[in-house]
Amino acid sequence: MQIVACPGCGAQVEFKSHAAVVAVCAFCRTTVMKDADAVRDLGKMSAVLEDFSRIQIGSAGVQGGRGFTVVGRIQLKYAAGIWNEWFLLFDDGSNGWLGDSSGLYTVTTELAASATLPDFDAITPGRCYDINGERFTAAEKRRASCIGGQGELPFKVGDGWQARVVDLRQGGAFITLDYSDGERPQLYKGVSVTLEQMACQLLRDDEQIRATAGKYRGRVEALDCPSCGSAIHYLPGVTTSLVCPSCQAQLDAAGPQAQILASGASVEQVRTALPLGASATVNKVVWRVIGAMTRRDNEGSSWTEYLLYNTTGGFFWLVDSEQGWRRSSVMATWPQWPSLEADHVELDQASYSKLFDYPATVTWAAGAFNWRVAAGDVVQVYEFQRGQAALAAELSADELTWSRSTPVALDQLRAWFGAALRGDVARKAVAPAGTRLASRFALWILGLNAIPLLFNFSGTIFWVVLAIVAIYLSEHLFGAEGS
Ligand SMILES: [Zn+2]
Ligand SMILES: [Zn+2]
Secondary structure, three states, X not given: OEEEEOOOOOOEEEEOOXXXXXXXXXXXXXXXXXXXXXXXXXXXXXXXXXXXXXXXXXXXXXXXXXXXXXXXXXXXXXXXXXXXXXXXXXXXXXXXXXXXXXXXXXXXXXXOOOOOOOOHHHOXXXXXXXXXXXXXXXXXXXXXXXXXXXEXXXXXXXXXXXXXXXXXXXXXXXXXXXXXXXXXXXXXEEEEEOOOOOOOEOOOOHHHHXXXXXXXXXXXXXXXXXXXXXXXXEOOOOOOEEEOOOOOXXXXXXXXXXXXXXXXXXXXXXXXXXXOOOEEEEOOEEEEEXXXXXXXXXXXXXXXXXXXXXXXXXXXXXXXXXXXXXXXXXXXXXXXXXXXXXXXXXXXXXXXXXXXXXXEEEEEEEEEEOXXXXXXXXXXEEEEEEOOEEEEEEEXXXXXXXXXXXXEOHHHHHHHHHHHOOOOOOOXXXXXXXXXXXXXXXXXXXXXXXXXXXXXXXXXXXXXXOOOOOHHHHHHHHHHHHO
């Protein structure tokens, strides 16, 4: 370790990692550069936004048999929110990065590229690329800017520093190509991880987070819509994209103040089968509906998707369509999908057959989401099925996500939600002509938050009636407008 005196305030600034080029003074936020034997002052670094992360400088854990300590952090903002890249110092002196995005984590280390890597502009999410002799599917392209930093970092960053990264996946393996320094990317390879798997220590607990944020992580809080004043319930630091249920204004709640991104379009309110705030008790764990949206395909069928959250379990979805209810979650381990045209995908040595693909358009949204959603958003959905289980890929110009769903019986829903389930919101008894036979579940863009569910869905089926559903009204309404 090397210790220098901060040129700004005289405090001790530590360089634990040999690879660190700069360190941000913990007291005055001066960016201190270690330049040969001299120390230079590169100016003040912006404070990081309080984002409720459990990780902090000094957190430690074990990954791949090697112990690590978190020594630095950059915080990045892109269109859909903010995320952290924590700079790791392994016990053997090498370095890595812990990606921390909305409660999902990856650990990667830098690798030399064995062959030419594709250009940033040439990469399209959903397409496959050869990276060091292995085939990976492009998952996400992001342009982001650095909004703050802490601790030791291996390169100079400052306000406005721009990052261009592409994430690729194959099964549970993860690649990041970082084009921030130019056309020739740096290659990082790793895996999806959880803090528990890595036996992480010195994490921030609820009280510490509350001390800096004034709020508990993962507890539902209310803020007043800056547009109309209505209370909107959300999860500080977790669901940063809000759609006001009253006035439909789009809000960004990533910062200390909610910002209006777009004022609300005057759309008819949708009365959904499950209201925002409804809670479900599943195996003694309480889940809450925090967001809802309706989507429509190119044949005019529509369905409603509900985002449910629990502090420890993360997110899952309930999807209410003409074919009944399904629950769905985002997948961290992806199926093998040879190409967009393939009629099968493979997952865990099982083959899923393609049913169809179609564009899905958001027609209405309300509540809190962990990605940015707005009416008019369109993705291409590819559905695959094996028995009762279905897999769906959702593809946009920027992102590909995979989700898995299984049916949920109506009596099961009643048991979970009780009286919160609005039995009077009835869907059309007969599905319109041209309705596809398979489930119309689907998940939304943003492949984060694939936190495994902690319960199973066994239950006796008493009800055979597709009686419930919010969409009758909205379908009627939007169907009329769209024709
Ligand atoms: Zn200082
Ligand atoms: Zn409002």
